[in-house]
Amino acid sequence: MSTKKSVKKGSKKKTAAAKKTVKKALKKAAPTKKAKKSVSRPRAAVAPKRAAPRAAAKAVSVTSAADFMAHAYAMEAEAAERYAEFADAMETHNNREVAELFRKLARIEQRHADQILEHMGWKQSPATAANVSWQGMEGPETADPTELHYLMQPYHALQIALHNEKRARDFFANLARSTKDAGVRKGALEMQEDEAEHVRLIEEWLKRTPKPDPNWETDQDPPVLSD
Amino acid sequence: MNAPAAAAPITAQAFKSDYKPIWCPGCGDYSVLSSFTKAFAKLQLRPENVAVVSGIGCSSRIPAYTNCYGFHGVHGRSLAAASGLKLARPDLTVVVASGDGDGYSIGGNHFLHACRRNVDLTYVVMDNHVYGMTKGQPSPTTEPDWDSKLSPGGTGLRTFNPLVIALAAGANFVARAFAGDPNGTADLIADAIGTPGFSFVEILSPCVTFRPEQREWKQMVRPASVPSTDDAARAARRLMTDDGMNIGVLYKGNRRPYQPPVGKGKKHPSDLEVEFSL
Numbered sequence: 001m002s003t004k005k006s007v008k009k010g011s012k013k014k015t016a017a018a019k020k021t022v023k024k025a026l027k028k029a030a031p032t033k034k035a036k037k038s039v040s041r042p043r044a045a046v047a048p049k050r051a052a053p054r055a056a057a058k059a060v061s062v063t064s065a066a067d068f069m070a071h072a073y074a075m076e077a078e079a080a081e082r083y084a085e086f087a088d089a090m091e092t093h094n095n096r097e098v099a100e101l102f103r104k105l106a107r108i109e110q111r112h113a114d115q116i117l118e119h120m121g122w123k124q125s126p127a128t129a130a131n132v133s134w135q136g137m138e139g140p141e142t143a144d145p146t147e148l149h150y151l152m153q154p155y156h157a158l159q160i161a162l163h164n165e166k167r168a169r170d171f172f173a174n175l176a177r178s179t180k181d182a183g184v185r186k187g188a189l190e191m192q193e194d195e196a197e198h199v200r201l202i203e204e205w206l207k208r209t210p211k212p213d214p215n216w217e218t219d220q221d222p223p224v225l226s227d
Numbered sequence: 228m229n230a231p232a233a234a235a236p237i238t239a240q241a242f243k244s245d246y247k248p249i250w251c252p253g254c255g256d257y258s259v260l261s262s263f264t265k266a267f268a269k270l271q272l273r274p275e276n277v278a279v280v281s282g283i284g285c286s287s288r289i290p291a292y293t294n295c296y297g298f299h300g301v302h303g304r305s306l307a308a309a310s311g312l313k314l315a316r317p318d319l320t321v322v323v324a325s326g327d328g329d330g331y332s333i334g335g336n337h338f339l340h341a342c343r344r345n346v347d348l349t350y351v352v353m354d355n356h357v358y359g360m361t362k363g364q365p366s367p368t369t370e371p372d373w374d375s376k377l378s379p380g381g382t383g384l385r386t387f388n389p390l391v392i393a394l395a396a397g398a399n400f401v402a403r404a405f406a407g408d409p410n411g412t413a414d415l416i417a418d419a420i421g422t423p424g425f426s427f428v429e430i431l432s433p434c435v436t437f438r439p440e441q442r443e444w445k446q447m448v449r450p451a452s453v454p455s456t457d458d459a460a461r462a463a464r465r466l467m468t469d470d471g472m473n474i475g476v477l478y479k480g481n482r483r484p485y486q487p488p489v490g491k492g493k494k495h496p497s498d499l500e501v502e503f504s505l
Contacts, residue, residue, distance in 0.1 A: 085261070089252040124235075130269075137408040137445070146407065146435055146442045148252035223251075223362070223436055 060134055062175060065183035066120070070128040072191060073116045075171075077125065079141040079164065080109035086148060086157075093150040101157045109141070140164075140171035151219060153212045162202045169195035237271050239264040244294045251359075253442075255406030255432030256285055259353050260292055262404075262430075263322070265413035267295070270320075270420060277320045280309040282334060285360045286326035286353035286432070303334030306341040306350065313346050314487050320420055321347075327354040331367040331387050338389075342396035342425055347484040349419045349426045350398075352389065353406070355434035355441065363437040375437075389429050391466050394459060394478055399424030401462065401478040402455075406432040407445045408474065418476060424484040431472075444472075451475035 062068045083106035090099035117124070134140070141164050149156070172192035179185050242264035250256050267277055278296035281287035282305035290297030296319070300308045305323050313321045330338055330352045341350065356373075358364040365378045367387035374381050393401045400422040404412040412430060419426035431448065433441035455476035456462050462478035 081261075085257055086252070088247045089250070089257065092247050092249050093252060133410070137405075137411065144407070144445070145255070145257055146253050146433055146445065148435075150252045152252075 060132075060171075060175065062179060062181070062184050064181065065187060067128060068175075068184045068187050069116055069120055070126045071132050072187075073113055073120075073122075073125065074129040074132040075139040075141050075168070076109050076113035076116065077129070078139040079143070079168075080106045080113055082143050082145070083109060085145070086143065089148060090150075090152075095150060095152065097154055098152055098157050101154050105157070105161055141168040149217060151217050153210075153216055155206065155209045155212050158202055158206045158209055162199065162206065165195055165198040165202055169199055237268050237273065239268040242267045242274060242277075242294050244292050246291050248288065248292050250285060250288070251434075251436045253433075253435035254285070254359075255355065255430075255434070255441075256289070256353055258406040258409040259286070259351070259412065259430055259432055260289055262406075262409045262412035262416055263289065263293060263324075263351075265409065266416035266420065267320075269413060269417045272320055276318065277322070278309075278312055278316075279322050279324060280312060281305050281324040282326075282329040283360075284326040284329045284358070285434075286324055287329060289324040303329055303332070303337060305329070306334060306337040306348070309348050309350075310341060310344065310346045313348055317347070320349075322349045322351060322416075322420065325350065325352045326359075326366075327352060327356060327368045327387075327389075328358045328364075328366040331389060335367070335387075339392065339396045342393050342398040342427065345397060345399055345424045345482055345485045347423055347425070349416065349428065351416065351419075351428045351430060353430050353432040354389070355432050355438060357434050357437045359434045359437055388466070389427075390469070390477060391463070393427040393429075394462055394466065397425075397482070398427040398478075399480045399482045399484070400426035400428075400476070402426075402428045402476040403471075403474055404428055404430045405444065405448045405474050406430055407448070411474065415476065418479075422479055424480070424482050447472045448474050451477070455479045457481060 060071065062071055083102045087099045087102035087106060090096070090102060116122075120126075132139075143160050143164055147160055169192055172188045172195060176185050176188035176192060179188065239261070243260075248257060248260065263279070267274075274295040276295075277293075278298065279290045279293050280298045280300060281290050282300055283302035287299060287305070290299050298305075298308055298312070305325055309321050309323045312319065325334065330350075338350075341348065354368055356366060356368045356370065358366050363375060363377055365373060365375070365382050365384075368389070369378075369382065369386065371383050371385060372381040390401055390403060400419050402415050402419060404415045406412065415428055419428050431441075431444055433444055435442060449472060451465075451473040453465065456465075456478060457480055459478060459480065465477065
């Protein structure tokens with residue numbers, strides 16, 4: 001991640017290579033099918049259109065560049081863990097295509113987290129990361145579990161991912177605006193740039209992903225008796 | 228001679244079993260499971276020193292998904308089993324998992340007396356205002372006008388208020404959490420475990436299958452505007468104006484936990500066996 005350079009000198013090449021790897025992973029993970037001309041019915045399995053939960057709405061107090069990296073690590077690790085949980089849930093419900101997609105997203109987020117550890121020379125999650133508190137309920141890149149649906153399709157999963165990348169981008173933008181620490185500001189701006197790039201890549205990925213059929217959530221054997 | 232290396236800290240991952248949850252995607256119980264493991268890690272408990280005891284229902288599947296001692300008991304009787312376990316093995320941290328049907332209806336009687344008895348347990352109830360596992364019947368916390376095929380026009384019954392009951396019956400720690408706030412919930416569970424006596428944590432845990440409108444809870448919950456109190460009367464007054472969406476510790480008392488009588492007359496389990504031998 002490019003943020004590293006503001007914290008540790010002499011890692012430009014390494015950082016650029018790491019960034020390239022992530023971009024490559026996102027591109028590689030994206031399917032190449034052409035989009036169908038159908039519209040999804042936005043219910044549970046899409047990114048919420050309402051205001052983002054309180055988590056991403058406020059700035060978080062970050063006191064130094066190292067503290068900033070601990071926050072960034074906590075954010076990526078939490079996002080990775082959530083996507084992995086989503087993948088497990090989808091696998092259990094035999095929605096393998098979406099499970100695989102969430103698994104890919106989890107790997108990508110975990111790679112970001114690992115890169116931060118590697119760059120900072122941390123052998124494990126820093127103690128400060130365990131005590132990071134977001135002013136909302138969860139980290140700004142963590143997906144909302146109530147948006148899942150057992151019949152959701154890759155398009156929905158990507159919408160969730162897009163929503164989270166946008167929240168992450170906005171979080172760093174807000175932090176860059178509000179911090180008084182020059183190192184933190186520089187790091188936040190670079191992270192904002194990274195997240196904006198992820199937004200762009202996922203938007204491209206979405207363009208290549210078939211849109212769900214309007215009746216995507218129709219279940220011939222529904223669990224709800226009152227349906 | 229080199230000093231022994233410090234043991235690696237216990238992580239939340241260490242408390243996750245190899246079994247994958249079979250809850251519906253979007254269920255709040257996933258987050259509660261994560262809060263359990265985070266709380267145990269936060270307290271640096273060791274898996275062999277923790278027991279998770281449950282009854283029946285979606286929420287009661289948690290012992291299978293945690294890597295520690297577990298007991299998946301009978302419907303509504305988790306507190307009875309857990310009380311026995313804690314009294315026999317006071318060295319264990321015993322956490323009880325339940326749902327609003329299992330805990331407030333079938334196990335309602337045990338709930339009252341567990342609060343009153345004040346054994347050092349942590350009782351976590353995942354409340355989604357419905358019986359999810361049996362396909363959507365109204366539970367004691369279901370709103371009286373909740374209309375469904377199984378309860379046309381609603382039950383018309385006033386709802387059970389778990390925090391009021393817990394406080395009135397003598398629980399030593401009373402709190403409410405929200406599944407959509409797994410980090411805050413983990414802190415609350417850790418606080419409950421760390422408080423001696425019977426600790427009760429109600430967790431609003433949405434059932435997206437039978438109560439999809441509960442997705443809106445995340446927009447409705449808010450941190451309680453006042454800190455916790457050790458004054459039960461003050462806590463009771465706060466509950467009079469509570470709309471069920473305030474999150475945090477309501478009451479933290481200082482009652483001494485129940486201890487079984489020791490000394491004369493105490494029998495070893497093998498002595499009891501003799502009495503029942505045929």
